[in-house]
Amino acid sequence: MTLLHRLRSVVHWIIHRSEAEQGLNDELQSFLDMSVAEKIADGMSPAEARRLANLELGGVEQVKEHVRTERHGGWLDEIGRDVRYAFRLFFKNPVFTCTVVLTLALGIGANTAIFSLIDALMLRWLPVRDPQELVQVRLQSPGANEPGGESFSYPMVRALADQRDIFSGVAGFSGTSFDVGTPGSFSRVHGALVTGGYYSTLGLNPVVGRLLTDEDDRVGAPLSAVITYGYWQREFGGSRQVAGQTIRIKGQMVTIVGVTPRGFAGANVGDVADITMAVAALPQMYPTMAPLLGSGNVWLRILARPKPDISTDEATSRLNVMWSRLADSLINPGWPPSERKKISESVFRLSDGGTGWSYLRETYRNPLYVLMGAVSLVLLIACANVATLLLARASARQKEIAVRLAIGASRARVVRQLLIESIVLSLIGAACGVLLARVLGSLLITLISTDLSSVDFDLTPNGHVLAFSAAAAIVTGILFGMAPAIQTTAVNPIVAAREDVRTTAGSRTRLLPFLVVAQVGLSLVLLAGAGLFARTLSNLQSLDAGFRTEGVLLVVLDDQRALISPPVVEELQRLPGVLSTAVSTHTPLNGWTWSEPVVPAGQPRPERDNAVVVGAGPGFFSTLQIQLIAGREFTERDRRDRAPVALVNDAYAARHFPNRSPVGQHLSTSIGENKDFEIVGMVRNAKLTGLRAAAPPTVYVAYYQLESARATTISVRATSPLARVSTAIQQTLQPKFPNTPIEVRALSTQVANTIVQERMMAMLAGGFAVLALTLACVGLYGLLAYDVSRRTREIGIRMALGAHARRVVASVVAGGIRLVAIGVLAGLPAVWIGSRSIGSLLFGVRALDAVTIAGAIVVLLAAAQLAAYLPARRASRVDPLEALRHE
């Protein structure tokens, strides 16, 4: 009997059930009729014949039941009946049902939200042909343990693409943004630059037109772009005439040649690339970016598709043979020999690439795992909570269950019925949870998305996510349903049915406090974690970075050619509300740095960069309020016709000029023609490159003495509302740079952007801790309320004997606090384990910070006191006479 056949008959049974039931009915009826007829023929009276025939048959319903269980899919029927019965019960207890469903929806919803983010960021296949075949190419330095460098130069990507015996396709790509539109009405659109093999490697077919090929990836080829399905729908209304239309990017006309399939938004996960152009179009679009096509810039990520007939190991070893042959011609000759040697001795590694690439993975992998851990604790607490509710309700059902056991239902059958009730409850909870997760998920995305780097995921629940929630629901249902089910059925049915339910309550009260203790312990872990993340965030926000964030606007001219002339800056200086202005190549925490080898004059220059370099104009230090320790700032006189000057920071001076003043000393550098700089001043350390690390040794050189054009930002310190000044700046500058979109942002935004991850952790961990605390308090409240109602009589007697109401309150509250204290003790080892796993995410606070843990305990006790007070007050209002009559 094949599985298929079996399945078919199950399906047949489900579809043709009523028919089959009818058939069975008819058949048994005809059996009975024949039996009766024969008995009458044998000489019995009709009544006697019917009685005997029925007796022989043994009950129509019983026979039917036997047949049903024999049928394939008969068990489905039984489960169906259990489910229907469960629903009937739920409708009879709407308050109970809603409480349970809400608790589970919160627990499962939070889990689903975090999981769907993990899924979107790390697990989901790219919507391309056979994504499991794709590999990501990395280059690992000799002796290094890390996965290896992910970025490659354009010539290297082309060289790899030429290895036709290894790869059937190689795709190089990098995210970027395009300013689309006419002067004055630019819109910034996320995009990607890709090599010619990108689309063929991914195996995509255009919805309209064609996709980019090697032909487009030639210098001098007509400027062509491919757009995503979403952009096509939004901007072109899905018109099929889109192919051949032009859009204006940076003043250049670019022809749209095609549209990618729906769902595909580039190989950069989390960064939707609405417009994609070939790398070789760069020199024509942005002449200053021509060096990106050379061997000196490594900036492209690679996904490749090995030929189907060779294994990954084989591909890797062939690649390394190729590398030993070609390395010398592909490594930039301008790099220092030691660096060249290191790269040529590196080896290629191929890792799974079917999920694409994302810079977000490095940043969010650990935080998301920590959050996943946190939400599973929340779910455990929710389970304990629901188990408490079920146990409390079980007393009400004890008699019903005892009766069912007594009339012959097996214990397994009753346990199954109870478990099915639990699973149905948790599936309803999960369904609500999935809806909740949608909301939570988009909230999460707005949390990690900033003005400066937007993050975009499709969080529509997919198969993975739904399977995850369903699995979570079923496991949850069994978890919280098992204990009550076993306990409720572990009774002698005769005793239970006859005697008062209360006699069996003893065993249950042992489990209830245990559940409350578990909830308290788990809540403590979450509270302590939330405390640690909150302190990390506040440490980062309040730390002295060496510069002042407030009141500064940054004017970013997104054009590397723009060497801002002094008159432009002076014009801004005259705007109302502006205190000071300064140009510079970098601003604090702008996300990229410039480094060079810089040593005191007379010393040999090292091959490796040893100092961060910033080109700064007059007024830079006063605008950012970086304190001058010795010497002077840059002034208007520091121009190309004067000898080059520099300032150094504290860290640089401490390393290279220990115990003497650097002012007046000379530096030997690799910058410009002169390479000799006189130090004219020393400033305090400022954390320009990152808040967590100490400020690196930094050398400031005079902006107007720089020989080559560099990206430039104007910093503006202003008094009046920043928004007004920002508008004024834009109105003044835009006419001067018609082809350049001008972006004005607050320095505080740029700084906040670097602690997005920490803010997310603080907010989510805090949110989950509050949720956990609430659930635990509800659990405690439930237990105490149940306890008080059970002890009504005892309390009544004590009060009748003269116990003071306050004493009664105190005894109930004390009972609650005792449980919480045990929970705290049980939770401490878990806190120890949990906090060790988040150590690397913290800043300025130790993982086992006594103050934070003490704070968490205080919060827990305070909340518990509140939860205990309500039942206690009810206990104190017990009227002794009522209580005694109660029984």
Added chain:
Amino acid sequence: MDKLDIPQGTLDLMILTILAREPMHGYGISQRLEQLSHGHFQVNPGSLFPSLYRLEQDGKLKGEWGASENNRKAKYYKLTASGRKQLEQHRERWDRAAFAITSVLEGA
């Protein structure tokens, strides 16, 4: 006369054997079984019908509605090709088992 319990696993074999001769309805099968076993076996409908339904589901039997001898509506079961094959196999196995048991009992 006291009835014997039908030995485990033999009901299917007997049903198939009875139906090998001619198609028959449930009541007919139970009557024929009693008659052929000289009254030693009496099959309980609570066992007969589940067996019939299982065999039908497994494709060994095919049920069709028809009219009985005295013009009642009745479901007639018919052996399918696969049912015939199963009957042969079971019959062969049963014969061997019966021979073996008898040999043991007589030889001891």
